[in-house]
Amino acid sequence: MPDRRPLVAANWKMNKTNAEAREFMDAFLPAAGELGDVDVVVCPPYTALQTVVERTREAPVRVGAQNMHEEDAGAFTGEVSAPMLLELGVEAVILGHSERRQHFAESDAALARKVPRALAAGLVPILCVGETEDEREAEETERKLRQQVQADLAAVDVGQLADVVIAYEPIWAIGTGKTATPDQAQAAIGFVRALVGDRDAGAAQAVRILYGGSVDPSNAAELLGLPDIDGALVGGASLHADRFLAIAAAAGT
Ligand code: PGA
Secondary structure, X not given: OOOOOOEEEEEOXXXXXXXXXXXXXXXXXXXXOOOXXXXXXXXXXXXXXXXXXXXXXXXXXXXXXXXXXXXXOOOOOOOOEHHHHHHXXXXXXXXXXXXXXXXXXXXXXXXXXXXXXXXXXXOEEEEEEOOOHHHHXXXXXXXXXXXXXXXXXXXXXHHHHHHOEXXXXXXXXXXXXXXXXXXXXXXXXXXXXXXXXXXXXHHHHHOEEXXXXXXXXXXXXXXXXXXXXXXXXXXXXXXXXXHHHHHHHHHOO
């Protein structure tokens, strides 16, 4: 079996002020040291990044942003770049989340530039892919995943493919309480791994692929126990320290 260290990431989305982020860390960090063999990444909004970086400096917890522009600097009002994140001590970045694709017109063309830029900067990109409910019903899941994975990773060198983290997030499962069944999740993630394998067999074995979409403490162990699932990207449940701890503990066993 390939040795893929599990990774659990908290996507706080547009939630938590600095005071709320501090409160979360007060509750989360005392138990975080006991989690075992799992990488834990917390992705707060930009405004709380510094707070969370400072609070996790001595802890086995890394910090990620939720988006990043592909240029280092320039006339891009409202955007934030890789060097700005690095300076704060951020180590990862979620890219291509379906909410950004849907509400902010994030395109595969932009992601094809963002993913290699993040890697070049030394940030771990957590690239999100996934199908809508209509696409699943029309049996277009594989077509959608193929299009996103191939386009978004097109400019990543084969030697760096395994440094990307991919999150398979069926859009119909995000924030709905409706998780993919273990069979659906395993099939889609196995398919994503095979797509990476079309580029490089070794990278396919090494790349970490997460499941996301209504993961909570009651379903985490079953999903995380599946052979191709290397962790979880967690939204709603990650806002509560006890629930996110329980999910991370399930990944570390
Ligand atoms: P959810 O969100 O866990 O609330 O479904 C997951 C995500 O959007 O990353």
